[in-house]
Amino acid sequence: MKPAPFLYYRARSIEEALDLLTGTAANGKLLAGGQSLVPLLNLRLARPEALIDLNGIPGLSYIRSEANEIAIGALTRQREMEFSELLAKELPLLAEAIPQIGHPAIRNRGTLGGSLAHADPAAELPCALTALDARLVAVGPGGERAIRAEDFFTGFYATALADNEILKEVRIPLEKRAAGWSFVEFARRHGDFALAEVSVLLFADGGGRCASARVVAGGSVERPIRLTTVETLIQDEISPGAQASTLADPTGELLRIAPVAAARAEVAWLQGEFSEVPEVTEAALDLAVQMQSKRVLGELRTWRRRAGLQEAVEPFVAEPYAVELAGEWERASALWAELGCPYESALALADAHSEGPLRRAHEQLLDLGARPAAAIVARRLRERGARVARGPRPATRRNPANLTTRELEVLRLVAGGLRNAEIAQRLFLSPRTVDHHVSAILRKLDAGTRGEAVAAAQRMGLIQDR
Numbered sequence: 490m491k492p493a494p495f496l497y498y499r500a501r502s503i504e505e506a507l508d509l510l511t512g513t514a515a516n517g518k519l520l521a522g523g524q525s526l527v528p529l530l531n532l533r534l535a536r537p538e539a540l541i542d543l544n545g546i547p548g549l550s551y552i553r554s555e556a557n558e559i560a561i562g563a564l565t566r567q568r569e570m571e572f573s574e575l576l577a578k579e580l581p582l583l584a585e586a587i588p589q590i591g592h593p594a595i596r597n598r599g600t601l602g603g604s605l606a607h608a609d610p611a612a613e614l615p616c617a618l619t620a621l622d623a624r625l626v627a628v629g630p631g632g633e634r635a636i637r638a639e640d641f642f643t644g645f646y647a648t649a650l651a652d653n654e655i656l657k658e659v660r661i662p663l664e665k666r667a668a669g670w671s672f673v674e675f676a677r678r679h680g681d682f683a684l685a686e687v688s689v690l691l692f693a694d695g696g697g698r699c700a701s702a703r704v705v706a707g708g709s710v711e712r713p714i715r716l717t718t719v720e721t722l723i724q725d726e727i728s729p730g731a732q733a734s735t736l737a738d739p740t741g742e743l744l745r746i747a748p749v750a751a752a753r754a755e756v757a758w759l760q761g762e763f764s765e766v767p768e769v770t771e772a773a774l775d776l777a778v779q780m781q782s783k784r785v786l787g788e789l790r791t792w793r794r795r796a797g798l799q800e801a802v803e804p805f806v807a808e809p810y811a812v813e814l815a816g817e818w819e820r821a822s823a824l825w826a827e828l829g830c831p832y833e834s835a836l837a838l839a840d841a842h843s844e845g846p847l848r849r850a851h852e853q854l855l856d857l858g859a860r861p862a863a864a865i866v867a868r869r870l871r872e873r874g875a876r877v878a879r880g881p882r883p884a885t886r887r888n889p890a891n892l893t894t895r896e897l898e899v900l901r902l903v904a905g906g907l908r909n910a911e912i913a914q915r916l917f918l919s920p921r922t923v924d925h926h927v928s929a930i931l932r933k934l935d936a937g938t939r940g941e942a943v944a945a946a947q948r949m950g951l952i953q954d955r
């Protein structure tokens with residue numbers, strides 16, 4: 490489709506743009522990178538009488554450090570921000586978020602100001618800048634005003650900007666340096682808008698403990714919102730499991746409560762804290778009994794049995810849990826394998842009473858990189874007098890570089906030409922975790938570059954030559 494007719498003005502200064510906006514082109518729209526506005530025009534979802542192009546205004550594109558702040562001009566392209574060494578050094582959260590905006594072609598044209606003024610709830614910049622407590626400087630007929638990012642986004646594609654105001658600059662304070670940060674998003678495909686995204690900043694006290702946090706969610710909400718409950722939980726150093734329960738339990742929904750209970754039971758089991766398992770599963774179990782949820786009952790009863798509890802099991806528990814709870818380890822393991830669940834298949838053997846199945850469980854868990862679970866099984870084998878090598882599994886002929894299953898998975902994607910950010914998206918990992926995996930791969934393969942690592946892996950037959 491083509492846009493409806495419009496007049497076109499190319500402003501040479503902010504003053505001229507403001508004059509046009511308040512006078513001749515009062516029903517006009519500002520044009521920056523055009524990456525959101527032009528599609529709207531083409532689809533005739535926007536039909537402004539005029540466009541006021543900001544691209545001819547000098548001095549609106551910059552990234553600079555000023556008196557404990559970073560100032561970024563509204564017309565600065567997202568691609569320039571992506572490659573800014575200053576931003577990478579001073580505001581790594583922003584540097585982590587920007588490559589996740591669309592694709593390079595979009596970031597080449599798309600601007601900081603355009604993304605903020607457009608206020609898509611799934612956009613990365615509004616979420617990251619709200620976490621960073623940025624001030625957005627708007628200029629209008631009455632002069633300039635600074636709006637905190639938290640107050641700027643007022644709803645779905647809605648901002649605190651007046652019709653006759655232009656976003657001129659964004660200022661991000663540097664007084665409080667974050668000791669830790671992360672920007673993670675979930676999108677259906679790389680480059681899509683996020684279905685859910687979250688920015689996290691952690692601030693440490695003098696002793697290196699977390700003193701405060703800023704956590705902002707976007708995507709599934711109508712504007713970036715601070716998750717203040719989560720911030721408090723982090724600040725109070727409540728364990729992640731207890732934090733998850735604090736958020737899930739008040740919902741009263743089994744769908745939310747059960748996965749948290751199961752995860753907490755697993756963590757307690759892996760840490761050898763068996764006595765915690767009954768407590769963390771109690772509430773979810775009661776709810777599952779009430780609702781006769783076969784699968785949840787199976788999962789929770791199985792964790793309780795693994796923790797040593799001998800209790801009656803409801804007759805309607807789902808398979809393969811029911812089989813496992815009946816002590817048929819081998820059959821349960823085979824059923825899990827058929828369902829494509831190798832971890833559960835290995836765990837089903839972990840309670841077996843004889844050495845053979847325990848050894849298989851141990852090997853399978855090591856193959857999966859599930860070291861804590863493997864260590865538990867190794868202990869059980871030793872208690873039975875069996876010999877089990879300590880430390881990481883020695884290299885095998887099949888895997889001479891001793892890469893873990895996850896490292897092999899990452900290596901295959903590296904060989905496919907994917908960048909770390911893309912690998913992170915594909916495997917639902919954080920970019921930093923992928924960085925660690927790639928470093929480990931290079932070290933284990935004694936390679937200086939990704940290309941050398943791929944070549945070495947191909948020579949060893951770890952991955953196919955393409």
Ligand SMILES: Cc1cc2nc3c(=O)[nH]c(=O)nc-3n(C[C@H](O)[C@H](O)[C@H](O)COP(=O)(O)OP(=O)(O)OC[C@H]3O[C@@H](n4cnc5c(N)ncnc54)[C@H](O)[C@@H]3O)c2cc1C
Pocket residue numbers: 518519520521522523524525526527528543563564589590591592595598599600601602603604605606607609611612613614650654655656657680681682683
């Ligand atoms: C295929 C595709 C995929 C995309 N994927 C993503 C993504 O994953 N994440 C993401 O965040 N974005 C994504 N975008 C949008 C992209 O980031 C845009 O660049 C951004 O939303 C708008 O910036 P712009 O400079 O192009 O603004 P424009 O499209 O020119 O303008 C957008 C709006 O902002 C107003 N405006 C622009 N500048 C100013 C200013 N200085 N003051 C006041 N109002 C102003 C305009 O009037 C208009 O209403 C995608 C776009 C496309 C086409």
